[in-house]
Amino acid sequence: MDVVPSELNSILPDEIMDTEAIVMEDSLPVASPAPAPSGVDATETSTQLLLTPSVSSSQCHTPAPAPKPTTLVAGGLQKLSAPFTLSANHQLILNKVGSSSGVDAKSHGTPLLKHEGQKLVVTTISKGGQPIVLTLPHTAAKPGTVVRTGDATVQPQQFKVVAIGGRTELKPVVGVQTVSTASQLGSSSPQTASQNQQLKTVQITKKTVASTAGPMVTKFIITKALSSKGLSSQTSVSPVLTGRVLGQGTPVTPPRTIAIADTLNSASQSVPTSKVAISPLMSPSKLTVVSMASPSPGSPQKTVSLPLSVALGQQILAVQQPTSPAKAAPNQSTSQTVKPVQTVAVGGVGTSQFKTIFPLAATPSVQQIQVPGSRFHYVRLVTATTASGTAHNSSPSINSASSQPAKPLVVNTAPMRMSVPIVPAQTVKQVVPKPLNSTAQVVPTQTQQRLIMPATPLPQIQPNLTNLPPGTVLTSAPGVGNVGYAVLPAQYVTQLQQSSFVTLASSASYSTTTGIQTQARMPLNGTLSVSESTTRPRKPCNCTKSQCLKLYCDCFANGEFCSNCNCTNCFNNLEHESERLKAIKACLDRNPEAFKPKIGKGKEGESDRRHSKGCNCKRSGCLKNYCECYEAKIMCSSICKCVGCKNFEESPERKTLMHLADAAEVRVQQQTAAKTKLSSQISDLLTRTTPALPCGGGRLPYTFVTKEVAEATCDCLMEQAEQAELSSQPQAVAERVILEEFGRCLMRIISSAGKAKMDCSINC
DNA sequence: GAGTTTGAAACT
DNA sequence: CAGTTTCAAACTC
Numbered sequence: 001m002d003v004v005p006s007e008l009n010s011i012l013p014d015e016i017m018d019t020e021a022i023v024m025e026d027s028l029p030v031a032s033p034a035p036a037p038s039g040v041d042a043t044e045t046s047t048q049l050l051l052t053p054s055v056s057s058s059q060c061h062t063p064a065p066a067p068k069p070t071t072l073v074a075g076g077l078q079k080l081s082a083p084f085t086l087s088a089n090h091q092l093i094l095n096k097v098g099s100s101s102g103v104d105a106k107s108h109g110t111p112l113l114k115h116e117g118q119k120l121v122v123t124t125i126s127k128g129g130q131p132i133v134l135t136l137p138h139t140a141a142k143p144g145t146v147v148r149t150g151d152a153t154v155q156p157q158q159f160k161v162v163a164i165g166g167r168t169e170l171k172p173v174v175g176v177q178t179v180s181t182a183s184q185l186g187s188s189s190p191q192t193a194s195q196n197q198q199l200k201t202v203q204i205t206k207k208t209v210a211s212t213a214g215p216m217v218t219k220f221i222i223t224k225a226l227s228s229k230g231l232s233s234q235t236s237v238s239p240v241l242t243g244r245v246l247g248q249g250t251p252v253t254p255p256r257t258i259a260i261a262d263t264l265n266s267a268s269q270s271v272p273t274s275k276v277a278i279s280p281l282m283s284p285s286k287l288t289v290v291s292m293a294s295p296s297p298g299s300p301q302k303t304v305s306l307p308l309s310v311a312l313g314q315q316i317l318a319v320q321q322p323t324s325p326a327k328a329a330p331n332q333s334t335s336q337t338v339k340p341v342q343t344v345a346v347g348g349v350g351t352s353q354f355k356t357i358f359p360l361a362a363t364p365s366v367q368q369i370q371v372p373g374s375r376f377h378y379v380r381l382v383t384a385t386t387a388s389g390t391a392h393n394s395s396p397s398i399n400s401a402s403s404q405p406a407k408p409l410v411v412n413t414a415p416m417r418m419s420v421p422i423v424p425a426q427t428v429k430q431v432v433p434k435p436l437n438s439t440a441q442v443v444p445t446q447t448q449q450r451l452i453m454p455a456t457p458l459p460q461i462q463p464n465l466t467n468l469p470p471g472t473v474l475t476s477a478p479g480v481g482n483v484g485y486a487v488l489p490a491q492y493v494t495q496l497q498q499s500s501f502v503t504l505a506s507s508a509s510y511s512t513t514t515g516i517q518t519q520a521r522m523p524l525n526g527t528l529s530v531s532e533s534t535t536r537p538r539k540p541c542n543c544t545k546s547q548c549l550k551l552y553c554d555c556f557a558n559g560e561f562c563s564n565c566n567c568t569n570c571f572n573n574l575e576h577e578s579e580r581l582k583a584i585k586a587c588l589d590r591n592p593e594a595f596k597p598k599i600g601k602g603k604e605g606e607s608d609r610r611h612s613k614g615c616n617c618k619r620s621g622c623l624k625n626y627c628e629c630y631e632a633k634i635m636c637s638s639i640c641k642c643v644g645c646k647n648f649e650e651s652p653e654r655k656t657l658m659h660l661a662d663a664a665e666v667r668v669q670q671q672t673a674a675k676t677k678l679s680s681q682i683s684d685l686l687t688r689t690t691p692a693l694p695c696g697g698g699r700l701p702y703t704f705v706t707k708e709v710a711e712a713t714c715d716c717l718m719e720q721a722e723q724a725e726l727s728s729q730p731q732a733v734a735e736r737v738i739l740e741e742f743g744r745c746l747m748r749i750i751s752s753a754g755k756a757k758m759d760c761s762i763n764c
Numbered sequence: 765g766a767g768t769t770t771g772a773a774a775c776t
Numbered sequence: 777c778a779g780t781t782t783c784a785a786a787c788t789c
Contacts, residue, residue, distance in 0.1 A: 539785095541785090542784065543783080543784065544783085545782080546773095546784080550782095550783080551772080551773055551774085552773060552774085553784080554784085554785085557773095590773090590774080615771080615772090616772075617770080617771065618771075619769080620770065620786095624769095624786070625786055626769080626771055626772090626785080626786060626787085628771085628772075631786095
């Protein structure tokens with residue numbers, strides 16, 4: 001992976017997004033959160049991972065030196081406590097427990113995970129310059145509210161690494177270890193394979209959620225198949241993050257370790273890398289990284305190879321593919337079979353999103369770009385610089401990589417898969433990337449697995465890196481070196497990859513997609529499943545005069561390309577990328593925060609969410625959707641300039657409206673439930689009435705109740721009725737006689753059916 | 765579905 | 777910064 005120049009980092013934002021938590025609900029069994037050690041800031045939780053450092057060039061072919069925990073996260077090790085745990089179903093769970101603050105995310109050589117409010121930032125800037133950023137939305141504790149980590153009432157923040165592949169055996173985890181136990185790694189840890197490498201520390205720090213709504217749990221799911229042989233192969237190719245799960249407070253969970261490979265330049269051609277582009281999330285979301293490595297149940301080393309280079313929040317999450325033992329051998333010629341890059345695009349403001357990460361066939365690296373002041377992180381896609389320099393040199397040193405930040409960037413044209421979100425079908429576009437020297441091309445009907453990126457250099461955009469539209473992904477443009485970017489909304493990246501998903505799903509070796517989809521349907525907070533939230537169709541715009549290049553257009557305002565909209569003369573697409581970029585710049589010139597979410601966190605003591613600018617309603621009373629506050633289901637605040645506002649807490653009008661809305665919603669739910677039930681009953685009925693198999697079935701052949709049989713039965717009943725009438729029988733007696741006849745008819749039918757069935761059984 | 769209302773965005 | 781115009785969504789009929 002190439003290195004982002006330090007000077008660039010200095011101008012990039014350290015804030016990724018200002019949204020709600022990605023995932024706030026965890027229904028999966030997890031280890032109990034370890035109690036925070038004494039002295040821990042009760043308002044925060046943290047998890048630190050001990051990572052192996054990048055492998056130097058000399059280490060690629062030689063055994064790595066003994067483990068050497070080199071860096072610990074600022075903020076005090078004593079605050080570490082949250083472990084990774086690996087559940088029985090291959091789920092690596094990183095519980096957030098104790099915490100510290102003041103983490104310097106830009107400390108080179110210090111990968112770290114920190115949480116700021118609802119924002120969980122996992123930043124790894126190794127010596128190789130490879131940053132890892134995991135960002136979760138803010139969830140700042142309310143003033144005066146203290147939630148103690150380890151408190152039974154507080155659910156743990158979690159990172160979850162799930163291996164999907166049907167493995168029955170857990171691999172020993174190597175690599176995840178809290179700092180407090182770092183010293184144990186080299187001496188007592190059985191996962192000695194990791195001892196050959198230096199250790200890096202990753203800290204995950206998150207303030208404990210203290211909202212009145214109750215503790216929230218952030219769950220980050222990374223699904224990966226376990227590397228078949230884990231560490232043994234990783235030592236030569238990629239740095240391995242090693243560690244061990246702390247058993248603090250979780251005696252039932254045996255300490256396990258996980259090896260997380262760290263993608264570096266040295267492995268850029270042979271070590272898979274995953275990327276995730278994530279748009280700001282306003283509501284709980286889950287991110288799942290699907291491992292494409294085939295499971296290796298027989299692996300002697302219970303090791304999870306988890307390449308990690310992740311950026312959350314409208315950005316790129318780069319995750320290195322697990323390096324299989326064989327493929328990770330020093331001879332990188334065998335590494336071509338490794339699916340390298342995964343990209344996840346989680347887009348959409350204000351909606352829960354669930355995206356999956358899929359491997360790319362190519363091996364582009366990811367450059368994490370942090371823009372100061374921006375809520376977004378940007379990632380530049382780069383391939384290994386030159387084949388001779390990195391691809392074939394099995395041991396490029398990390399330092400050398402970091403010292404070459406300005407390598408020419410070339411988008412790898414090899415087939416690769418990128419983001420594969422669960423998106424509404426209507427948004428699906430299949431795109432076939434063109435060669436690098438060509439412009440972007442969208443081919444809706446083809447399914448080649450190449451990613452096309454707009455090749456347009458964006459000199460006019462670069463000065464405004466801090467305010468690119470949500471979901472924008474900066475990718476390297478061919479032939480322009482580091483200064484070339486292509487701007488893609490994450491949503492579009494998502495669209496680009498849809499075809500890959502299909503192909504992926506059809507591959508036996510990537511059967512994990514089923515699991516992902518299953519997870520995607522897991523309910524969040526018991527209200528809305530991820531699937532529902534992500535598959536909710538984006539409202540199409542109807543722009544006619546703005547060309548969808550002004551903020552009037554919701555698509556454009558949300559940083560999305562128009563897709564299946566009703567707009568006319570739309571320029572909000574790749575075909576008009578240059579115009580679009582100009583429009584973006586124009587908007588940013590007018591308002592540098594034009595693409596930032598309007599609904600953000602309010603001042604201390606105020607509601608968690610409020611309109612950033614406030615509304616200016618005059619006639620609606622702020623009780624119609626004309627009002628942006630009301631539309632966002634938030635109260636008007638002091639910064640609103642509305643007239644006759646009725647959108648405040650005690651407003652009787654608002655309460656009435658809310659009640660009506662709730663009632664309507666209940667009715668809709670009831671109707672939906674009724675429809676579902678009815679549909680189920682009909683389906684069941686159809687199943688029942690489906691002619692049973694003549695042989696072997698437990699049911700009688702209902703087909704015996706044919707029209708003729710029914711008519712004959714009716715004749716019999718009528719005959720009984722006539723006889724009763726002729727004999728002047730009382731009505732009650734007549735009815736009884738008719739019913740008895742009906743019973744006899746039924747018995748005959750059943751008997752005949754049973755006999756036929758029996759005969760069939762004999763014949764069969 | 766057409767027409768009206770509304771308020772944000774854009775413009776002056 | 778204020779006033780006006782433009783625009784598209786929300787709303788009504």
